[in-house]
Amino acid sequence: MEHINYKEDTEALARFAKALGHPTRIAILMYLENQSCCFTGDLVEVFPLAQSTISQHLKELKLAGLIQGELKPPKIKYCINHENWETAKALFSSFFEIHVADNACTS
Amino acid sequence: MEHINYKEDTEALARFAKALGHPTRIAILMYLENQSCCFTGDLVEVFPLAQSTISQHLKELKLAGLIQGELKPPKIKYCINHENWETAKALFSSFFEIHVADNACTS
DNA sequence: ATTTTATATCGCAAATGTACGATAAGAAAC
DNA sequence: GTTTCTTATCGTACATTTGCGATATAAAAT
Numbered sequence: 001m002e003h004i005n006y007k008e009d010t011e012a013l014a015r016f017a018k019a020l021g022h023p024t025r026i027a028i029l030m031y032l033e034n035q036s037c038c039f040t041g042d043l044v045e046v047f048p049l050a051q052s053t054i055s056q057h058l059k060e061l062k063l064a065g066l067i068q069g070e071l072k073p074p075k076i077k078y079c080i081n082h083e084n085w086e087t088a089k090a091l092f093s094s095f096f097e098i099h100v101a102d103n104a105c106t107s
Numbered sequence: 108m109e110h111i112n113y114k115e116d117t118e119a120l121a122r123f124a125k126a127l128g129h130p131t132r133i134a135i136l137m138y139l140e141n142q143s144c145c146f147t148g149d150l151v152e153v154f155p156l157a158q159s160t161i162s163q164h165l166k167e168l169k170l171a172g173l174i175q176g177e178l179k180p181p182k183i184k185y186c187i188n189h190e191n192w193e194t195a196k197a198l199f200s201s202f203f204e205i206h207v208a209d210n211a212c213t214s
Numbered sequence: 215a216t217t218t219t220a221t222a223t224c225g226c227a228a229a230t231g232t233a234c235g236a237t238a239a240g241a242a243a244c
Numbered sequence: 245g246t247t248t249c250t251t252a253t254c255g256t257a258c259a260t261t262t263g264c265g266a267t268a269t270a271a272a273a274t
Contacts, residue, residue, distance in 0.1 A: 004155060006130045010137070018128030022262085023113045023121040026202070030117070040221055048111060053263055055222055060261095073271045074220050089203040095133070096196040129232085147251055160233055162252055167231095180241045181250045 013095060016088040019064030024049065025057050029066065029080070037079040039072075120202055123195040126171030131156065132164050136173065136187070144186040146179075 006014075020026060028043060035042070040058060044051045058078060061067045065084035070077045113121075127133060135150060142149070147165060151158045165185060168174045172191035177184045 004131065006134055010130050010133050014128055014130040014133045017124045017133070019124075021121055021125030021128040023117050024111065024262095026117050026121045026124070027113055030202075041219095050264055051221075052223080052265075056262075059222080071271095074218090076221065085203070092199045092203065095137075096192070096199065131232095148249095157234055158251075159235075159253080163232075166252080178241095181248090183251065 009091060012087075013091045015064060016066070016091065019060055019066055022057070025061055028054075028057060028061065032067065032078065032080050037077050039075045039077060041075070116198060119194075120198045122171060123173070123198065126167055126173055129164070132168055135161075135164060135168065139174065139185065139187050144184050146182045146184060148182070 020029075024047065027047070031043065031046065032038060040051070040054060043054045043058075047054060058067065058069075062069060062078075065081055066088065067078050068081040070079065127136075131154065134154070138150065138153065139145060147158070147161060150161045150165075154161060165174065165176075169176060169185075172188055173195065174185050175188040177186065
């Protein structure tokens with residue numbers, strides 16, 4: 001597997017996007033937006049997926065930096081990582097801001 | 108493979124995110140933002156990837172609706188699909204707007 | 215110390231993604 | 245009609261992702 005070196009922002013944006021690239025993970029984050037936090041078990045009740053599958057999705061979201069886990073033994077409380085959330089938001093926001101000249105498509 | 112039925116917006120957002128989930132595709136779209144349009148061959152010169160690989164990435168971006176191809180025989184001119192772009196932008200934008208009460212994380 | 219509770223990790227199978235070279239397809243130019 | 249140019253598609257190899265059940269871990273409660 002060759003690895004091209006893109007600009008750090010490009011890589012970062014792609015990493016965030018990849019983490020968001022599954023409906024279950026989007027739904028988990030939306031749930032977290034409403035609840036502000038939750039335990040793994042809450043999600044297992046909400047989604048028709050095995051506990052191990054939920055845990056795996058949480059792991060990916062944590063790895064991407066979009067959520068963080070806090071130990072509340074014997075549970076783990078997950079919240080959105082607001083700092084990285086803002087970073088992702090800013091990256092997507094600036095990415096989608098296009099300013100194309102209207103007459104540019106003439107070739 | 109079980110298929111959970113999420114809300115259409117959730118699915119749509121995940122589809123867009125998935126399409127953006129590779130640095131090469133992000134870079135292609137950034138290139139298109141600057142150039143406003145381009146041919147496949149342009150990209151093959153810019154990226155150290157085989158022509159078939161570039162073509163595959165373009166196919167995915169087209170399938171996701173983020174770009175569109177216009178026949179300019181013998182070439183194909185690719186531009187950003189502005190209508191869907193705005194849709195994606197709106198989806199990401201509203202997704203990232205969180206309004207969490209400060210005192211919510213108390214459980 | 216054993217049991218209970220909550221979550222993570224392992225091992226597996228199936229599906230999907232990424233990259234390549236080779237080949238096909240389409241239109242233009244000769 | 246053959247050649248040329250540009251792009252798409254095919255076939256293949258390897259890596260990653262997604263899902264599950266089973267098992268491990270870690271702390272609390274008994």
